[in-house]
Every structure is written in C-alpha cells, then in structure tokens.
Amino acid sequence: MVNKLSRRVFLSGGTAVTVVGISQLVTSCGNNNDNASNDTQNPAPTPVTGEVNLYSSRHYNTDTELYNGFTDETGIKVNLIEGSADELIERITSEGDNTQADVFMTVDVARLWRAQEAEIFAPTSSPTLEERIPASLRNPEGLWFGFTRRARVIMYNQENVNPEELSTYEDLADPKWKGRIIIRPSSNIYNQSLVASLIEIHGEEKTEEWVKGFVANFAREPQSNDTGQIKDVAAGVADITLANTYYLARMAKDDDPAIKEVVEKVKIFFPNQDDRGSHVNISGAGVVKNAPNPENAVKFLEYLSSDTAQEFFAKGNNEYPVVEGVGIDPVLESFGTFKADDTNIATFGPNLATAVQVMNRGGWK
Ligand code: FE
Numbered sequence: 001m002v003n004k005l006s007r008r009v010f011l012s013g014g015t016a017v018t019v020v021g022i023s024q025l026v027t028s029c030g031n032n033n034d035n036a037s038n039d040t041q042n043p044a045p046t047p048v049t050g051e052v053n054l055y056s057s058r059h060y061n062t063d064t065e066l067y068n069g070f071t072d073e074t075g076i077k078v079n080l081i082e083g084s085a086d087e088l089i090e091r092i093t094s095e096g097d098n099t100q101a102d103v104f105m106t107v108d109v110a111r112l113w114r115a116q117e118a119e120i121f122a123p124t125s126s127p128t129l130e131e132r133i134p135a136s137l138r139n140p141e142g143l144w145f146g147f148t149r150r151a152r153v154i155m156y157n158q159e160n161v162n163p164e165e166l167s168t169y170e171d172l173a174d175p176k177w178k179g180r181i182i183i184r185p186s187s188n189i190y191n192q193s194l195v196a197s198l199i200e201i202h203g204e205e206k207t208e209e210w211v212k213g214f215v216a217n218f219a220r221e222p223q224s225n226d227t228g229q230i231k232d233v234a235a236g237v238a239d240i241t242l243a244n245t246y247y248l249a250r251m252a253k254d255d256d257p258a259i260k261e262v263v264e265k266v267k268i269f270f271p272n273q274d275d276r277g278s279h280v281n282i283s284g285a286g287v288v289k290n291a292p293n294p295e296n297a298v299k300f301l302e303y304l305s306s307d308t309a310q311e312f313f314a315k316g317n318n319e320y321p322v323v324e325g326v327g328i329d330p331v332l333e334s335f336g337t338f339k340a341d342d343t344n345i346a347t348f349g350p351n352l353a354t355a356v357q358v359m360n361r362g363g364w365k
Contacts, residue, residue: 046071048075048077049074051079052297052299054078055088055288056080056081056103057084057085057087057105058105060317066309073303074296085106085111086114088104089114092118102296103285103286107282109346110192112282113348116139121286121289122143122286122288124145124301132323133145133147135344136342137284137345140346144286145286147283147304147313148313148317148322150246151338152190152194152245152279153243153270153338154166154269154271155240155242155243155248155268156267157234157238157240158265169210169271169272169279170202174217175217177240179238181238182218182229183241184226185222186222186365191359193345194279196354196355200343207355208361211363214362220237229242230243233265234261245332248268249331250318253331270339277339280345281345287301310322310326311328314326314328314329318332
C-alpha cells in the first residue's frame, strides 16, 4: 500500500491542487499503520541527485509507481503536482519566469493544444524521443510528445448490429442509422478532437454536412459520458456509440455482474480499416518553458518512452503504448489489432475552434 504524503496547495484563483513528493512515498508492506517501523525491510534508497517537477492532470496509482522507478534509475526525485489541465496551465502561465514546473502532462491533444497556445512549452530536441515516438504522435517542433494512445471507436450492441453493417465514421451519417446512435455532448473534448480530425481530412464544409447527418441519426439528445453511452447501448437505448477504448477495457475488468453483462453485449468495431485507420488520441507531455530543471525534464520524458515505462504507463489506464512492439494489456489484445489513422495529431489543434462551430451549426448539442 502506498502512503501518499500530500498537501493541498491553493492557486491564486482559490483552486486546490495536490502536491505529492513521490520520493517520499512510503511502502508500508500491506499494513495501514503509517508509523510502522519497517525501514530495515526496505532497500537503501537511491541517493537523490536532483529533482523534476511534474505538473500533471493524469493520475493513476500505477503512474506513481512508475515515477518511483524513474527515481530508482536516475536518482532524480519526482515532485508531482496534480490538478485539472486548465488549472495547471493557468498556474504555469501566472508563475511565468518563476515557475517550478518542469514537465506538463495531460490527456487529449486538445488540452496539449491549449497549453501550446498558452505558450507554456519549450521546444525539445531529443534523438531518443524522436526515434521512439512516431512522428504522427508528437508536435513537429518538439513542444509535446504522446506517451499513450487511445482510440475513439464504434461500440455496438451485438444483438442489434451485424458488424458487416459497420464501416467508417463517415458512414454514421447514413440514414440507415436513424435513431440508432447515442453519444456524449459536443462540449466533450474527445468529440471535439474527433471532429477536428475530420476537418483535417475532409475540410470544414464536408465535415459540417457529416455532422448534420450524424446528428439526424441520434436516438436522443447527447448526455452523460462514454461509460454511460456504453451501458445504454447494452440496455438497448440505441445500437451504437463512439467511445474511447479504455472505457470498455476498464469495464471488462470490473467484477460487478451488471457491468459484466454490459461487456458481454457491447463489442468494438475499429472504423476506417480500409482507408486511413481509426481515430486515435494521446496522453502526452512536454518540457515547460522556464523549467528550473530542463535536463531532468528531458530525461523524464525519455524514461517514459522506454519499453518498461511504456508498458506500465499504458496499462495504468488500459491504453495502447506509442512505442511499437511494447506489450499490451490482454483485454486490449482481445479487442484485436487495428490500423490507426496516422494523420499527425498535431494538426487537430488548429481545427478545434472550427470543430466546435461546426458541431454547433450541425445541431450537436
Ligand atoms: Fe477519459
């Protein structure tokens, strides 16, 4: 069990974020007594020779273990500062030259774009990162790098849909799907990134046409989250939805009989396998401009691209690694292999504002 020594820090706007000094984490060998004096059972800690301050909106317990691995390997202590992406961007911006942030990490390229627009990143040149991370999953100037992938795919009720009916995202605007589709609102960042990708591929006009056809097929007004859509597809509210792969993977590991029933009914279909491939997004990170420890920041990112870290980091949220050949979770393996769209996801950011307008005009609530 991990005992997090955390404290609450208040931002200028009054928002709280949690600060965890990872190097101070205590392993209490399965007992809840924080004062247990079992130090003699623990190996001598690696001497700390530096630190890196990670501002992250991604937080899973397994990530914490991973950061400890970095300290063991390099002697560099990881100070984790958690908060929402927008809070952290605001904090880094307001701290300016005096920021303590070395690395900013978040999920979804739309949030990395916001950070990029706020000019918080410094360009990073690292042969390791450039070699390990596919060019389509990182910013061309090295402002940020993708470290895990998630696909936003079709999930369907196998009692009501013959997978042979399914083909592409584009096809979901066909009237044959009338009253058969549910999806979360257009305010959701995953949907905005997907539409931004369609704009990159088809242009604004065609994408707006697609949105109109897609919305005309909705079984109800958009509501809830990805998990909610998956449950409702299982319940027969509609036949298909679009959701991120890790949500179904997470549910597949749930012991709750009701969730097990959902997972038995809902299957994944990877769209656009005969053309560009399925839409993928990332969780990613970049080195902060004005970082007090820029070299440690680069080392940290390089560590995240190592095979061991990739496998561990991806499994922490049932995601796909970005590095080719790294092992994936058995549940993801059970979904089958797929071709991912290799349009550079850095192109989605500049289309995001248009994506929101297109969704509004197309009636996607
Ligand atoms: Fe999510």
